[in-house]
Amino acid sequence: MKPDTPLLDKVRIPADLRMLDESALPQLAAELRAELIDAVSQTGGHLGAGLGVVELTVALHYVFNTPDDRLIWDVGHQAYPHKILTGRRDRIRTLRQEGGLSGFTRRAESEYDPFGAAHSSTSISAGLGMAMARDLSGGRNNVISVIGDGSMSAGMAFEALNNAGALDARLIVILNDNDMSIAPPTGAMSAYLARLASGKAYLGLRDFGKKLTSYLGKRADRAITRAVEHARGYVTGGTLFEELGFYHIGPIDGHNLEHLIPVLKNVRDNGKGPVLIHVVTQKGKGYAPAEAAADKYHGVNKFDVITGAQAKAPANAPAYTKVFAETLIQEAREDDRIVAITAAMPSGTGLDLFGEVFPKRTFDVGIAEQHAVTFAAGLATEGYKPFAAIYSTFLQRAYDQVVHDVAIQKLPVRFPIDRAGFVGADGATHCGAFDTTFLASLPGFVVMAAADEAELRHMVRTAASYDDGPIAFRYPRGNGVGVDMPERGSVLEIGKGRILKEGAKVALLSFGTRLQDCLVAAEELGAAGLSTTVADARFAKPLDEDLIRRLARSHEVLVTVEEGAIGGFAAQVLHFLAREGLLESGLKVRPLVLPDAFTDHAKPEKMYADAGLDAAGIVRTVFATLGHGAQAQRA
Ligand SMILES: Cc1ncc(C[n+]2csc(CCOP(=O)(O)OP(=O)(O)O)c2C)c(N)n1
Ligand SMILES: CC(=O)[C@@H](O)[C@H](O)COP(=O)(O)O
Ligand SMILES: [Mg+2]
Structure with missing residues (x-):
């Protein structure tokens, strides 16, 4: 009432x-x-x-x-x-x-x-x-x-x-x-x-x-x-x-x-x-x-006014943030040089959990993203393995520090980038749209995106074991997809993607969690007689050049799919294809990225659907590319 x-x-x-x-x-x-x-x-x-x-x-x-x-x-x-x-x-x-x-x-x-x-x-x-x-x-x-x-x-x-x-x-x-x-x-x-x-x-x-x-x-x-x-x-x-x-x-x-x-x-x-x-x-x-409440109800779900009890949707899979935190704790038990930094977002990044286990190795520096990054750089110069966990949108504020203090000096700062892609109710100001673009353009940066929670676990381990320079891995707000989780992450080969489904005519090359939609889209395309390959790029930098060369040479259509703005993964792929002359033999390439606009708040699934980045949107793109107009409209 x-x-x-x-x-x-x-x-x-x-x-x-x-x-x-x-x-x-x-x-x-x-x-x-x-x-x-x-x-x-x-x-x-x-x-x-x-x-x-x-x-x-x-x-x-x-x-x-x-x-x-x-x-x-x-x-x-x-x-x-x-x-x-x-x-x-x-x-x-x-x-x-x-x-x-x-x-x-x-x-x-x-x-x-x-x-x-x-x-x-x-x-x-x-x-x-x-x-x-x-x-x-x-x-x-x-x-x-x-x-x-x-x-x-x-x-x-x-x-x-x-x-x-x-x-x-x-x-x-x-x-x-x-x-x-x-x-x-x-x-x-x-x-x-x-x-x-x-x-x-x-x-x-x-x-x-x-x-x-x-x-x-x-x-x-x-x-x-x-x-x-x-x-x-x-x-x-x-x-x-x-x-x-x-x-x-x-x-x-x-x-x-x-x-x-x-x-x-x-x-x-x-x-x-x-x-x-x-x-x-x-x-x-x-x-x-x-x-x-400890957080004074800073941010709440819908709640019952009388009791204060907040609504909680049942989850079939763990939240990415939690998987990140638990994996980092696991890795930090093995390696005491791992330290973690947050800029006033301990619960949002999961570092509150890390801090409970390793209070001395956890640094909440306050709202100070610029300082957080250079502070991490300082730790890296002394042989520590800093994980500077900053939401994609807030990392924007520390870009010069990322370039000048980390990348130019090739310091092995690890950047777990949470809230990559649409975040929903917080809208355009908090959308994690630009990190792939601004990080993959930096020489020597390794940029990864997790396709699911198991991949995130591998990427945490990979980042922990990588000492040759800066490395970032992005993952979205919300829950994983419910895949089996490995006991411990594996160290991924830097710059190597993977093929999940082999086809012959259409190739869907995903960077990030849209991989699930690519797999669904591939089924639909297959049912329509379009044999479809699905690959997970894992890396926007360095690119898996062999994989991309192969996809480009053996398919008629190549669609890249990512939860990032124009200029990101697709731009890296297109640049590579152009440089290698792979665009000159009739290959049809379609980059699917976030809209080139600041998108208002809504439910993330709706935002992805509107952006054509769900399975139906991917199918539509393929049909339209092949000139199957009627099918494109039905999809
Ligand atoms: C640059 C930046 N970093 C982090 C955040 C996330 N954030 C939003 S509100 C908030 C706490 C702000 O504290 P305060 O200004 O004291 O406001 P209060 O909520 O206490 O009224 C944080 C860390 C943000 N919005 N912007
Ligand atoms: C106002 C602000 O910037 C934060 O409170 C933000 O809304 C948190 O977002 P998450 O709920 O994704 O942690
Ligand atoms: Mg305050």
Whole structure:
């Protein structure tokens, strides 16, 4: 049953909210929280972060004149309450569903989303750009960037703070400190924030008064003093943020509207240069199952609102992530030089399991993909075997480190690349589309893709035993296909693929888990009288040149199939065929890749079908290539 929300029902956009009396806001926040819980219980998605910013969201839209004042949410996973208050409540139960609202902020979705996000730590840079644009054009609007403590650990956030302090731009940064990333945060910065939040490093009241007056002028409201006093201390002096040129206010209780609103109003009306307001919140606030959970319900499946129990689809095969983790543990028992690195994704990458067995050999470096890669490179220089487990999409952020610090120096860093291909509900920002393209173009890189969970096990072992340079292996989100698992992985011969089914007319050359669809497609093609070979390339680099030569010479049609963007495996194959003159004897080649577009969220199977990368799509491609128009249409 939908929650009763009489006050929220009157608020379609923030202008409606601003008509309310301040005394009504706690009720509005309570209704907003109930609506959020109910909506996410039906859609699944990121819940804990949004629960933690309900009051902050209400206060920001109450005090600031959004959308003229620009409100930028870092990552955007906490922006569901913001969506409900900004004209999207009628679609909130379509979150992350095909055709529905995005799970992140998105410019195309609303004028209240001035900047799209999903990858972290971009909000201060974007906000600073907007603030400078405003100043250049003589505008007067406010720019507010809200960034979490986890996201604050990334280098990019500090690059922006550094720049903002020097420019002395009027920018408001709200540090939403809930002492959580996806997992509990790690690192010295997190410990520093905890010290600030606990009030240990705070000024006396008199110094605090002086500081405020210097920033806000004589009109500094006594309410600010009260708000900060009520938190655990007084405004800080000599903090890192102040040294970087920010006025630093806080900590403030981010769930107390009586404290938040006067502080925000004062900053809105009186501030000059950059200001950082340190707001302390609780991830999962106000929903008991979330508050009690270790991950504070960071990301959830659909769930029962009363019990908090999440829906779990029965699985016939283990998740790729788990197979990776268990295999790495197995290999690490044999080789004590194996170490593992994650950039704030211990559970997502499976390295939480590795960390339970090998705590000293596991490094969670925080949201810091660039550092993670160069840190791994450093470990490799000393003879260790680092596995830098980073989702395909997040590895994009560390590309120069991959090129400059790893590949050029031929360092044997191992890159397990999870979430390769479509990821579903997280949509285009998280799609693992580009890694094959950007890695296989690097000299000396070995790039593999697992066709199933047994192959993944072989690839972990292969990577562990390969010391000649960088090596990557990609695998998708979700479960394997249920193949028999070998007790231990085998060491694969580098640059050698395998043939699974011999045919004569059509060759399907797969790179990755579309192999299953190729096998089904081959059956259908066979039934239609088209004898079909199915091969698993295993390697995009180095290519199995003998295999490709053979397929090209003995078949009429060669279809390559991969879960990656244009420029990846197919490009490597086509380049090879062209170089060898194998395209000059009538061979018909068709590369099947992800669409050359940023594909919106939907169910992965649907996305693959739409992209023509399922069995039916492969069959259609073959028929169309051979001019079997009617059959192509039926497939
Ligand atoms: C560059 C990048 N790396 C990793 C992630 C995955 N990720 C999403 S949210 C999150 C934790 C963010 O912590 P914080 O900013 O404190 O927000 P909270 O969830 O605590 O509100 C992580 C690691 C990401 N979105 N972007
Ligand atoms: C917001 C974010 O970047 C992560 O929470 C991401 O949504 C996790 O994705 P997985 O569920 O695939 O681990
Ligand atoms: Mg946090």
